[in-house]
Amino acid sequence: MKITAAILVIVATLTLAEEEKGIIRAPIIRNPRQGNALEVARKRYQSMQKRAEYNAPLYNDQGSQYLINVDIGTPSQTFAVTLDTGSADLWVPSTGCPASNCPFTRFNSAKSSTFKTLNKSFGIQYGIGSVNGTYATDKVTVGGATVQNQQFGLASITEDILQPNPSSGGPGSGAPETSSNNTSSNEIEANGILGMGYPSLTQANSQGEGAYNPFVFNLASQGIIQNPIFSIFLNSISKPGWAGEIIFGGIDQSKFEGDLTYLPVASLTTKTPTGRPSSRNATNSGYYYWMVYGQGLGVTNSDMGENPAWTLREVGAYILDTGTTLTYLPTSVATDIVAAFAGPNNFALDRQSGVFIVDCATANSPARFELVMSTSAKVSANPVILSVPAKELVIPVDSNSADTASTCMFGIAPLGGSGGIGANMYLIGDSVLRSSYMVFDMGQHRIGLASAKGIGGMVYMNGTNTPSQPSTENDPNDSNSAISIQRNLVLSMSALMITALAMISL
Numbered sequence: 001m002k003i004t005a006a007i008l009v010i011v012a013t014l015t016l017a018e019e020e021k022g023i024i025r026a027p028i029i030r031n032p033r034q035g036n037a038l039e040v041a042r043k044r045y046q047s048m049q050k051r052a053e054y055n056a057p058l059y060n061d062q063g064s065q066y067l068i069n070v071d072i073g074t075p076s077q078t079f080a081v082t083l084d085t086g087s088a089d090l091w092v093p094s095t096g097c098p099a100s101n102c103p104f105t106r107f108n109s110a111k112s113s114t115f116k117t118l119n120k121s122f123g124i125q126y127g128i129g130s131v132n133g134t135y136a137t138d139k140v141t142v143g144g145a146t147v148q149n150q151q152f153g154l155a156s157i158t159e160d161i162l163q164p165n166p167s168s169g170g171p172g173s174g175a176p177e178t179s180s181n182n183t184s185s186n187e188i189e190a191n192g193i194l195g196m197g198y199p200s201l202t203q204a205n206s207q208g209e210g211a212y213n214p215f216v217f218n219l220a221s222q223g224i225i226q227n228p229i230f231s232i233f234l235n236s237i238s239k240p241g242w243a244g245e246i247i248f249g250g251i252d253q254s255k256f257e258g259d260l261t262y263l264p265v266a267s268l269t270t271k272t273p274t275g276r277p278s279s280r281n282a283t284n285s286g287y288y289y290w291m292v293y294g295q296g297l298g299v300t301n302s303d304m305g306e307n308p309a310w311t312l313r314e315v316g317a318y319i320l321d322t323g324t325t326l327t328y329l330p331t332s333v334a335t336d337i338v339a340a341f342a343g344p345n346n347f348a349l350d351r352q353s354g355v356f357i358v359d360c361a362t363a364n365s366p367a368r369f370e371l372v373m374s375t376s377a378k379v380s381a382n383p384v385i386l387s388v389p390a391k392e393l394v395i396p397v398d399s400n401s402a403d404t405a406s407t408c409m410f411g412i413a414p415l416g417g418s419g420g421i422g423a424n425m426y427l428i429g430d431s432v433l434r435s436s437y438m439v440f441d442m443g444q445h446r447i448g449l450a451s452a453k454g455i456g457g458m459v460y461m462n463g464t465n466t467p468s469q470p471s472t473e474n475d476p477n478d479s480n481s482a483i484s485i486q487r488n489l490v491l492s493m494s495a496l497m498i499t500a501l502a503m504i505s506l
Contacts, residue, residue, distance in 0.1 A: 024054005024225065024248040026068055026143035053225065053250030056143025057242040058083060058234065059188050063395050063430065064325045066234055066244055067190055071141040072152070073112030079105060081192035083232075083246065084323030085290045085440070086427070088197035088214045089124065089204075090140065091131060091153030093162065101158045104191040109154070114139045122153045122203045129161040135204065140215055142194070145225065145248050147218045153203070155192075162191060193323065196230070196440070201288040216248065220442050225249030228443035232322065234434045236455050237392055238401060251448075256437035260448035261384050261459060263292040263373055266317045267445075290440055292447055294318040294426065295379050296372035297329070300387070302340040303366055308333075315374055316424035320438065320447065324429035325395075326355065331414035338410050341367045341390055347410065356410040363394035363402035369412065371432060386449060387458040388435045395431070 059067040059080065067080045072092065079092045093102030094109065109115045115138045123132040133155040140150040195201070199211035213221055220228035225248050233255040235243040245252065251260075267286035294316045298309030310333060329337070334356070338347050342362040350357050369388045374380040393412065396405035411431025435457020439448035449459045 024056065024143040024145045024250075025252070026054070026056010026058065026246045026248075053227075054143045054145040054219075054248045055250075055252075056246055056248075058232075058244030058246055060235065060237075060240055060243050061188065061190065062400075063237040065190060066322060066430070067188060068142065068194060068246065070192070070194055072107060073109075073138050074114040075111070076139075076141060077105070077107055077111070079107070079191045080188050081194045082190050082323055083196065084193050084321070085196045085232075086319060086321030086323045087124070087193060087195035088199065088201035089122070089153055089195045090150070090193065090215055091122075091124075091133065091155055092192035093158065094133060094154035094156055096154070096156045097133075097158065102155060102162055104162065104189045107154060109136065109138075112138055114148070116149070118151070120204070120209060122207070124153075124203050126161065129159055131155045131158045131161060133157070142215065143246070143248060145219055147215055147222065147224065150215055150218060151204075151212045152215075162189075196322075197289060198287045200286075217442060219248055229439055229441045231255075231437065231439045231448075233437055233452060234322070234430060235452070237395065237431075237434060240400060251439055255453055256450035257453050258451055258459070260437075260439060260450045261461060262439075262441070262446045262448045263375060263384055264377075265445040265447060266291045266293050266377070287445055289317075289319045289321075290447060291317045291319040291425070293374040293377055294372065295374045295383055297333075298370050298372070299337055299340040300368050300370055301366045304340050304343050306336075306340055307367075308336040308340055311372075312424065314424065315377055315379060316426065318371065318373065318426055318428045320433060321427050321429055322433060324427050325431065326411055326413045327429045327432045328413055328415045328427045334412050334414040337369060337412050341365045341369075341393065342410070349414070350409075353409075355413045358394060358408050358410045360394065360396065360402045360405045360408040362408065362410070363391045365390040369393060369432065371428065382461050384449065384459065384461050386432065386436055387460070388432050389456040392434050392455060392457065393431055 056068055061067055066083045068083045070079050070081050070090070070092070071077070072079065081090070081092065093104070093106045095106045097106060109117070116136060118135040118137060120135040121133070122135055124130065131153070133153050135151055136154050137149045137151050140147050140152065195214055196216050197214065199205065199213055199217055202211050202214060205211035216230055219225045219230075227249050229249065229251070231247045231251045233245045233252065245255070265287055266289075268288050294312060296309065296311040299307050301307070328334075338356045338358065342356075342358040342365070346359040346362065347356050349355075367390055371386040371388075373384045373386070375382070375384060391402070393410060394402045395409045395411055396402045397407040397409060399405035402408055411429075415426070435452055435455050436459055437450045437452045441448065451457050451459045
């Protein structure tokens with residue numbers, strides 16, 4: 001998750017939302033401003049009308065995060081927040097938060113006739129950044145879909161999350177205060193987070209207060225959307241402004257090519273102090289992150305002499321996190337991958353941000369990064385492969401395009417203190433996810449993937465294209481770090497608070 005540069009943000013826009021029968025759409029926008037993404041990395045590693053679908057636009061903030069407009073209260077107060085599938089809580093700054101920590105629009109509870117405080121505190125640590133405040137309930141609307149009495153967080157203090165200037169580590173350019181259909185990039189600032197994760201991932205649950213339904217899960221449980229799904233199209237890194245879209249309750253077939261291939265959500269096992277599995281929220285028991293089973297990864301079509309590939313010794317997990325800008329892998333693996341794209345002498349590790357700086361011409365490399373995913377908790381003979389072109393992995397730092405930029409960073413970074421949440425579990429961020437159209441199925445606990453239209457990515461099943469067989473040198477984990485998810489992956493409550501922010505501000 002990231003509000004500033006390592007975590008994605010989704011901004012749902014009510015006025016921009018197009019109403020279709022049974023569907024809610026919301027655009028996602030990318031900020032065309034020439035904010036310095038490297039500096040960001042350095043700053044910190046309407047009514048309950050039942051319809052089939054609702055949509056809202058997503059704002060592409062320089063490829064670092066995706067924002068969506070959220071309306072809270074009666075009358076509504078609008079916030080541009082990061083769309084984050086790697087966390088579960090919705091939170092925005094309150095008037096009780098000092099302007100030095102919350103420099104943009106702040107929610108004024110006294111102006112909402114439907115506001116109710118819960119008098120329960122919450123605190124979330126996002127890698128380097130953090131937020132603390134209290135839980136409350138109020139009317140929340142995204143893309144025309146409204147949930148009454150939705151629980152959310154009101155921040156009273158933040159640290160290294162909300163920043164006013166992207167060139168100094170900030171998120172966007174200015175949160176819209178009165179209109180949610182303002183498409184001016186100079187008026188968009190990341191000002192909170194909309195978590196899309198499972199109820200068990202909410203901070204309330206990790207604090208021992210019990211899970212609650214995040215906004216999107218309430219849309220499904222209350223019948224506001226007919227189909228318990230939401231789909232995300234981020235669009236290419238080169239498409240600025242309100243270029244992406246989220247649909248609650250439906251799928252837009254014009255946004256992808258080929259067929260959707262579904263993968264089961266990888267479940268986790270939590271244990272109570274007595275050592276017994278938790279039975280709380282049995283419907284979603286064991287589900288926290290939107291993650292799939294991973295069995296390998298590699299590079300194909302490199303013109304640098306090698307196409308490195310790795311197979312996990314045991315099936316692992318790839319967390320599909322729209323709130324994280326980059327994709328984080330073990331250092332030796334990330335280094336071999338960037339070398340296969342840029343060449344052994346055309347990249348350097350920026351030690352302040354922990355990211356690779358590459359020659360911007362790397363965007364023209366014919367090499368492709370491939371993520372290999374299993375269709376079950378066991379190694380699959382015909383895995384699903386997500387193939388990503390070089391142009392989506394090269395992020396311009398001082399321009400809107402790699403063609404005109406003098407400095408670029410690579411979309412895959414070495415795994416550091418803020419990059420992952422457990423052995424054999426890896427964060428797959430926007431740099432990879434942009435190439436796919438994603439459907440998150442809350443009812444059947446599965447994720448559908450297809451090739452996003454116009455991006456150049458590919459999603460396919462092909463057993464012959466999987467990485468080579470497991471070996472000591474081709475295992476992406478350290479010799480003693482691999483953990484079998486199916487066998488003994490136990491997620492502690494403390495790990496739930498890590499939802500890693502890659503380059504981040506959120």
